[in-house]
Amino acid sequence: MNIQKNISLKPFNTFGIDAIAQQFAEVLSMDELKEVIQKTPSFFILGGGSNILFTKERVPFVIHLNLKGINILNYSDDDVFVKVSAGEEWHSFVLWCIENDFGGLENLSLIPGNVGASPIQNIGAYGVEVKDIIDEVETLEILTLQKKVFFNSECKFGYRDSIFKKDLKGKYIITAVIFKLKHKNHQLHVDYGSINEELIKNNISNPAIKDISNAVIAIRESKLPNPSAIGNGGSFFKNPIISTQHFQELQQKYPTIPHYSVSETEVKIPAGWLIEQAGFKGIKKGNAGVHSKQALVLVNYGNATGAEILSLATEIQIAIKEIFDINLEIEVNIF
Numbered sequence: 001m002n003i004q005k006n007i008s009l010k011p012f013n014t015f016g017i018d019a020i021a022q023q024f025a026e027v028l029s030m031d032e033l034k035e036v037i038q039k040t041p042s043f044f045i046l047g048g049g050s051n052i053l054f055t056k057e058r059v060p061f062v063i064h065l066n067l068k069g070i071n072i073l074n075y076s077d078d079d080v081f082v083k084v085s086a087g088e089e090w091h092s093f094v095l096w097c098i099e100n101d102f103g104g105l106e107n108l109s110l111i112p113g114n115v116g117a118s119p120i121q122n123i124g125a126y127g128v129e130v131k132d133i134i135d136e137v138e139t140l141e142i143l144t145l146q147k148k149v150f151f152n153s154e155c156k157f158g159y160r161d162s163i164f165k166k167d168l169k170g171k172y173i174i175t176a177v178i179f180k181l182k183h184k185n186h187q188l189h190v191d192y193g194s195i196n197e198e199l200i201k202n203n204i205s206n207p208a209i210k211d212i213s214n215a216v217i218a219i220r221e222s223k224l225p226n227p228s229a230i231g232n233g234g235s236f237f238k239n240p241i242i243s244t245q246h247f248q249e250l251q252q253k254y255p256t257i258p259h260y261s262v263s264e265t266e267v268k269i270p271a272g273w274l275i276e277q278a279g280f281k282g283i284k285k286g287n288a289g290v291h292s293k294q295a296l297v298l299v300n301y302g303n304a305t306g307a308e309i310l311s312l313a314t315e316i317q318i319a320i321k322e323i324f325d326i327n328l329e330i331e332v333n334i335f
Helices: 030-039 090-099 115-121 195-201 209-223 244-253 271-277 306-324
Strands: 003-008 020-027 044-046 058-065 070-076 079-085 134-141 147-151 172-182 231-235 241-243 266-268 288-290 297-300
Touching: 020 030, 030 058, 030 134, 030 172, 079 115, 090 115, 090 209, 115 134, 115 172, 195 209, 241 244, 244 266, 271 306, 288 306, 297 306
Parallel strands: 020 058, 044 058
Antiparallel strands: 003 020, 070 079, 079 172, 134 147, 134 172, 231 297, 241 266, 288 297
8 A cells, every 4th residue: 555645636526625635545445544543543534536525735644435336135025135336436336236137226317426335425416315224334444443233223214314414423433334225126316406308398208217217317417517628526515404484485476386395394495596596696706606507506616715615604604694584504515
């Protein structure tokens, strides 16, 4: 294992922020991971870099977790259990599932990042959350360097949240995830968002999981910027959940406000709609801005710093609070 010095992190984060790692170690095995942890008391774990905004110019020690491997563990009735190492690219794994006719993740196609980050964020899209497909999460406890397995019920999954994002942040490193997929009798989710419209447009009345994946990919490509073309971290804010009473008050002023019922007492509002109503969609401030097609996405138009992007995000949060009395929570991890 080679520890490099003064490495630009620009190629390693989808925002394209040019922070510098004073020391940088790419880890390809569990033995290497344990070895490098023993060499430094403080480090930052970097995976696919799709959900991180670097606001510091220099990062002391970066461990680039690049563990690889996809293994079928066993079959049972309709289910198949697949173990995936943390460094596997998420979308490539989803396509692997589709090629093998393993269902469950097709609605999560084209989400950037690596498998290891999926439980932390409890990634979700088009009516599906990864918590519904995760069986176990394998980790390395940093303090003891011992393996620890978390069952789904222990992960405290919530909306874009988990025990790894808050309670256990900085205490465990996710090394692999075991997914419970369907190898027959697929349970399709086509009613959320524009999936059904996309299927109808393509004259597909009896979709397979590949058809749903293709529909999701087409929708995402039409709305979301490709990080290779313009720096971004996907959805920057969580969709806020407010009380039904608060929603009804807003509905009086904004009759067409989009919403999704969460429970009898709570309603989810699309953050992108709020940001657009506040006049931020498509704006540009220096090299930072809000995407012209999807207001939920903050972008780096060239050489923006993380601090510039965070400043714009804070401005948006203040405006949404003043206009709608809603607190927008940042989904992207700020470092």
